[in-house]
Amino acid sequence: MDDKDLVWTEESSRLVFETRVFSVRESRCRSPAGKSGLYVTLDAPDWAVVVPVLETEGGRRFVMVRQWRHGSRELSLEFPGGVFEQNEDGKAAAARELYEETAYRPGRVRELGVMSPNPAIMANRVHFFLAEDLHWTGSQHLDEDEYVAVEQVTVEEAVRGMGRPPYTHALMAAALMLYQKNT
Amino acid sequence: MDDKDLVWTEESSRLVFETRVFSVRESRCRSPAGKSGLYVTLDAPDWAVVVPVLETEGGRRFVMVRQWRHGSRELSLEFPGGVFEQNEDGKAAAARELYEETAYRPGRVRELGVMSPNPAIMANRVHFFLAEDLHWTGSQHLDEDEYVAVEQVTVEEAVRGMGRPPYTHALMAAALMLYQKNT
Numbered sequence: 001m002d003d004k005d006l007v008w009t010e011e012s013s014r015l016v017f018e019t020r021v022f023s024v025r026e027s028r029c030r031s032p033a034g035k036s037g038l039y040v041t042l043d044a045p046d047w048a049v050v051v052p053v054l055e056t057e058g059g060r061r062f063v064m065v066r067q068w069r070h071g072s073r074e075l076s077l078e079f080p081g082g083v084f085e086q087n088e089d090g091k092a093a094a095a096r097e098l099y100e101e102t103a104y105r106p107g108r109v110r111e112l113g114v115m116s117p118n119p120a121i122m123a124n125r126v127h128f129f130l131a132e133d134l135h136w137t138g139s140q141h142l143d144e145d146e147y148v149a150v151e152q153v154t155v156e157e158a159v160r161g162m163g164r165p166p167y168t169h170a171l172m173a174a175a176l177m178l179y180q181k182n183t
Numbered sequence: 184m185d186d187k188d189l190v191w192t193e194e195s196s197r198l199v200f201e202t203r204v205f206s207v208r209e210s211r212c213r214s215p216a217g218k219s220g221l222y223v224t225l226d227a228p229d230w231a232v233v234v235p236v237l238e239t240e241g242g243r244r245f246v247m248v249r250q251w252r253h254g255s256r257e258l259s260l261e262f263p264g265g266v267f268e269q270n271e272d273g274k275a276a277a278a279r280e281l282y283e284e285t286a287y288r289p290g291r292v293r294e295l296g297v298m299s300p301n302p303a304i305m306a307n308r309v310h311f312f313l314a315e316d317l318h319w320t321g322s323q324h325l326d327e328d329e330y331v332a333v334e335q336v337t338v339e340e341a342v343r344g345m346g347r348p349p350y351t352h353a354l355m356a357a358a359l360m361l362y363q364k365n366t
Contacts, residue, residue, distance in 0.1 A: 071305045
């Protein structure tokens, strides 16, 4: 099948609802067969997920954060990350979020991939990074409503746990997959 | 840090916007320190992602689908999947979506994990499955507005490609991670 038999065209688009975190957009799109329909999608800022690796006497460990998630209404153990600030590039966002959430500053940050968190409905991208050569600065710099516990987890433990609580954030499994293929 | 220093409490919650695909909810939540604030999250149905494995003379291959995604506004090469129908269990949804999108019926379906697609904002779950012993039935059964090209991809090709177009759906990288740790 040719790509032209799969590609849709956007005919028009408008914002229908806005929140602090995302906006809802309704677009009229034309199918490959020429039929028109309405589709809702979400605009939101791009964000960084950073896989921070510590070389310890006990082997490689990830620096992870345990925090409450308002969507799933549960605690989740994750790689650090957060949305890009205006005009901030991905590597800078990754290094900043790592520092703010965990107090580690990275000596090296490398991109592992840029993906769509959920291309069916989300228009933004999630940028995955590897952070190495970590230096402990002593204190987190959390937002006013952030409550984040920092934990060190062996690579084996994260791999084994992924898919079960507290490793329930699917985009962290994606980060781990990109880490495994790039190291 | 104790879990009680991380857990939030939902004080009240209301639907503020509804679409065909998801609803937007605004909840008043109390932080571990007792401070109250408003948070927006999305309700949407659970869905299945199914990793279909074919044993071929050229080795193991995944059955994948190439389709347009309205959120990312691009073509994406993915594992099949879709939302649960009412009262349908995950395995049944996985087998049905596999059949409808690719015309393959699975002899065996096994759960690989249940995760949150994006726990920061989404309340639903994505259920990952492995499908084996596939039987070709001859024709897809697509929804009226579905345009899906079926492709066979070697495991190596999917691993190598993940994180770059057309392998840009991050939840497929999560599926591949769960596949790799379970096979």
